[in-house]
Amino acid sequence: MSSIWGNNIKLSLFGESHGAAIGINIDGIPPGTILDLENIKLEMKRRAPGTNNLTTSRVEKDEFQILSGYFNGKTTGTPLCMIMKNTNTRSRDYDKTKDLMRPGHADFTGIKRYLGHNDYRGGGHFSGRMTAPICFAGAIAKQILKSKNIIVGSHIKSIGDVEDSSFDKTEIAVSTLEDLKYKKTPTIREEKALQMEELILKIKNDNDSIGGVVELAVVNIDSGIGSPFFDSIESKISQIIFSIPGVKGIEFGQGFDISKMKGSQANDELYIKDEKIKSYTNNNGGVLGGISNGMPIVFKVALKPTPSIGKKQRTIDIKEKENTEIEIVGRHDPCIVIRALPVLEAATALAILDLVLEMNI
Secondary structure, eight states: OOOEEEEEEEEEEETTTSSSSEEEEEEEOOTTTTTOOOHHHHHHHHOOOSSSSTTTTTOOOOOOEEEEETTEEOOOOSSSEEEEEOOOOOOOHTTTTTTOOOOTTTHHHHHTTEEEEEEEEOGGGSSSSGHHHHHHHHHHHHHHHHHTTTTEEEEEEEEEEEEEEOOOTTTTHHHHHHHHHHHSSSSSHHHHHHHHHHHHHHHHHHHHOOOOEEEEEEEEEETTOOOGGGGGHHHHHHHHHHTSEEEEEEEEGGGGGGGSSSSHHHHHHEEEEEEEEESEEEEEETEEEEESSSSSSEEEEEOOOSSSSSSSSEEEEEETTEEEEEEOOOOOEEEEEEHHHHHHHHHHHHHHHHHHHHTTT
């Protein structure tokens, strides 16, 4: 089933953007885990829509209700089920254009896959709204990893042609990752955040959208986590990252640029300091043979521009089988990158936790 993921942590995602509710069932959370609900709410707020003029005007408080698997402030070890009610839907925005296939959306592929029975309102089960339950599950994963001193964080590497500095791949302070999540536009260089915000508002006023790149890091992870081939760290992270709507690319360490290097440049030479094995560089992003080597795991994720834009576009009427045009109405993000950060972190935390639990550490 496409909406079920994981080996040691199993997720089952359910709901639609304009349905009664969305939610997730999480199996495999260790019993007795204390949940910091306020911290989970903070992570959910980072992803929530309608918080500023850079996002969609749809306001959803993203208040969650835990139905099972949680008792007396701790997880029971049985499946933890959470739901979030949809409270601010405007389904009429989609009634007029339900037969017009929106360019860049999964309208056409959804109709083909589900024989025309898919919920088209707001993208239905394909909607970015479905990332809210992933953010909830990831917030729990982050808490469990933090108890093991493993921290996941991110920043916006670029939006359009405005580019921020990169993480120092060999040394990333926990405080740096913690500070970033409290920023409106999380960048390493403050002036780049302002330039990105100006660009987003300019694009928004032009009834268009823009994409970008997010750089993520996992620090304090021990060496020896992961497996070669099919359960490698890269494949595990990539699988869940690509489940997030809008993701079109991922690269670890130097990524595609490593192909331009010589072996003498790309190889991460080793040394010992304070009885710990480290490398002078981290071109491979903290992973060799699919297994962590103790250096920070660093990778970048490319997100496409929001496909819903106010400009007139060419498309087809699937019912009448004819060519036509569409002008999309409704409430949409001019750039999904800012709200995607906590979701990408959540997905990363879930992938790492799945592998950590396998090692029984």
